[in-house]
Amino acid sequence: xxxxxxxxxxxxxxxxxxxxxxxxxxxxxxxxxxxxxxxxxxxxxxxxxxxxxxxxxxxxxxxxxxxxxxxxxxxxxxxxxxxxxxxxxxxxxxxxxxxxxxxxxxxxxxxxxxxxxxxxxxxxxxxxxxxxxxxxxxxxxxxxxxxxxxxxxxxxxxxxxxxxxxxxxxxxxxxxxxxxxxxxxxxxxxxxxxxxxxxxxxxxxxxxxxxxxxxxxxx
Amino acid sequence: xxxxxxxxxxxxxxxxxxxxxxxxxxxxxxxxxxxxxxxxxxxxxxxxxxxxxxxxxxxxxxxxxxxxxxxxxxxxxxxxxxxxxxxxxxxxxxxxxxxxxxxxxxxxxxxxxxxxxxxxxxxxxxxxxxxxxxxxxxxxxxxxxxxxxxxxxxxxxxxxxxxxxxxxxxxxxxxxxxxxxxxxxxxxxxxxxxxxxxxxxxxxxxxxxxxxxxxxxxx
DNA sequence: TCATTTCCGTTGTTTTAACAACATACATTC
DNA sequence: GAATGTATGTTGTTAAAACAACGGAAATGA
Numbered sequence: 484x485x486x487x488x489x490x491x492x493x494x495x496x497x498x499x500x501x502x503x504x505x506x507x508x509x510x511x512x513x514x515x516x517x518x519x520x521x522x523x524x525x526x527x528x529x530x531x532x533x534x535x536x537x538x539x540x541x542x543x544x545x546x547x548x549x550x551x552x553x554x555x556x557x558x559x560x561x562x563x564x565x566x567x568x569x570x571x572x573x574x575x576x577x578x579x580x581x582x583x584x585x586x587x588x589x590x591x592x593x594x595x596x597x598x599x600x601x602x603x604x605x606x607x608x609x610x611x612x613x614x615x616x617x618x619x620x621x622x623x624x625x626x627x628x629x630x631x632x633x634x635x636x637x638x639x640x641x642x643x644x645x646x647x648x649x650x651x652x653x654x655x656x657x658x659x660x661x662x663x664x665x666x667x668x669x670x671x672x673x674x675x676x677x678x679x680x681x682x683x684x685x686x687x688x689x690x691x692x693x694x695x696x697x698x699x700x701x702x
Numbered sequence: 703x704x705x706x707x708x709x710x711x712x713x714x715x716x717x718x719x720x721x722x723x724x725x726x727x728x729x730x731x732x733x734x735x736x737x738x739x740x741x742x743x744x745x746x747x748x749x750x751x752x753x754x755x756x757x758x759x760x761x762x763x764x765x766x767x768x769x770x771x772x773x774x775x776x777x778x779x780x781x782x783x784x785x786x787x788x789x790x791x792x793x794x795x796x797x798x799x800x801x802x803x804x805x806x807x808x809x810x811x812x813x814x815x816x817x818x819x820x821x822x823x824x825x826x827x828x829x830x831x832x833x834x835x836x837x838x839x840x841x842x843x844x845x846x847x848x849x850x851x852x853x854x855x856x857x858x859x860x861x862x863x864x865x866x867x868x869x870x871x872x873x874x875x876x877x878x879x880x881x882x883x884x885x886x887x888x889x890x891x892x893x894x895x896x897x898x899x900x901x902x903x904x905x906x907x908x909x910x911x912x913x914x915x916x917x918x919x920x921x
Numbered sequence: 922t923c924a925t926t927t928c929c930g931t932t933g934t935t936t937t938a939a940c941a942a943c944a945t946a947c948a949t950t951c
Numbered sequence: 952g953a954a955t956g957t958a959t960g961t962t963g964t965t966a967a968a969a970c971a972a973c974g975g976a977a978a979t980g981a
Binding site: 635636637672673675676679680694 | 937938939940941947
């Protein structure tokens with residue numbers, strides 16, 4: 484097990500390496516590996532475990548009955564997915580989870596995780612607090628996506644997304660983690676129309692960009 | 703304090719009346735009252751406490767700089783709001799919280815809530831598990847809103863919303879909790895255009911409706 | 922019951938984004 | 952470095968939603 488990654492992760496933050504063994508014994512996780520492009524979970528299935536990405540990264544996607552795809556987010560190594568569904572018994576997955584690259588996933592039983600196991604593993608409490616923070620952060624990401632898609636115009640959505648990137652990345656020049664098609668999916672707009680709008684915004688001097696690098700011009 | 707409501711709520715579910723006193727002593731909550739239309743929290747503020755609605759109900763709204771309003775949801779008595787923000791120190795509110803009617807709010811300190819207080823209040827663990835489930839449920843609601851606004855067409859959004867109501871309310875005839883303007887805000891579309899689309903769908907025999915009552919016709 | 926207000930549906934116009942099709946730039950591989 | 956494939960940008964057309972304005976129905980309150 485990669486203890487360094489675990490220690491670095493949000494979920495296991497603040498738990499000492501010595502305690503991790505106890506904790507993992509208590510949680511009894513299952514490790515699985517996946518190929519690039521392989522589906523880890525499919526919409527419609529129930530989910531009893533939460534997933535912790537040990538290596539690689541996964542996409543959270545929604546593919547509706549008519550073939551429209553919407554990229555909801557990406558989960559990198561050290562991050563988790565499915566914790567929400569795993570908390571609500573009987574709830575079925577609304578999204579697909581797919582491996583972007585080869586990856587290893589650690590599946591954690593939510594029932595065991597939420598049950599304090601007497602004194603055997605002293606850091607169990609800490610784990611739960613971390614989980615709550617992780618869920619809160621994820622919640623905020625969802626809220627952010629809602630904000631970014633709330634404006635009716637493509638420009639409004641782009642400005643919402645880019646403004647937040649300025650704050651998040653702490654500067655007016657930054658790199659975004661999406662290509663055009665993915666950004667368009669995230670914002671719920673047509674790619675070419677979005678490219679068009681980006682061009683206009685650049686001509687008007689609002690922004691400059693080159694591939695994935697953006698420069699938002701002042702206030 | 704209304705112990706009956708507390709016992710009925712998700713957050714305090716499974717905690718006996720006798721234990722509630724200990725628990726509340728430990729949490730040391732603050733109670734405030736608000737008038738109809740009054741803002742309980744404003745976007746841009748940080749939030750150190752989570753809110754528990756003792757009576758009345760509140761709207762979660764987003765009002766952007768250009769005056770566009772988007773209704774994100776409603777929180778009724780016995781439900782909570784702001785728990786996400788309260789979990790992430792330094793995070794500022796992206797939304798406004800407004801009283802729909804006169805209401806009483808109990809503010810709970812998240813720091814105290816997440817810290818297990820030795821053996822004094824035995825149901826503290828239960829409270830935390832409840833909180834996690836509440837956050838998960840809220841998370842799913844956000845996901846649902848994202849799903850409902852993912853389709854590009856008004857009809858697609860309506861079908862997404864109505865299909866879920868069928869599942870949620872367990873039947874093809876149901877009442878929705880929004881008026882037309884609020885539903886349009888929730889779906890992120892124009893009210894009159896939505897009315898128009900509803901008419902079309904009724905003419906085509908997909909649905910029937912009368913005010914807030916809807917009847918979704920078959921599969 | 923009447924007056925007032927709020928809510929809902931309809932229509933026509935305008936704006937905007939989706940869509941399709943193509944051109945160009947970039948990256949990758951051999 | 953040539954060839955291929957992928958990503959991005961551009962343009963014109965079409966479809967759809969936003970918008971504005973209004974009429975009528977239903978709820979509300981005196």
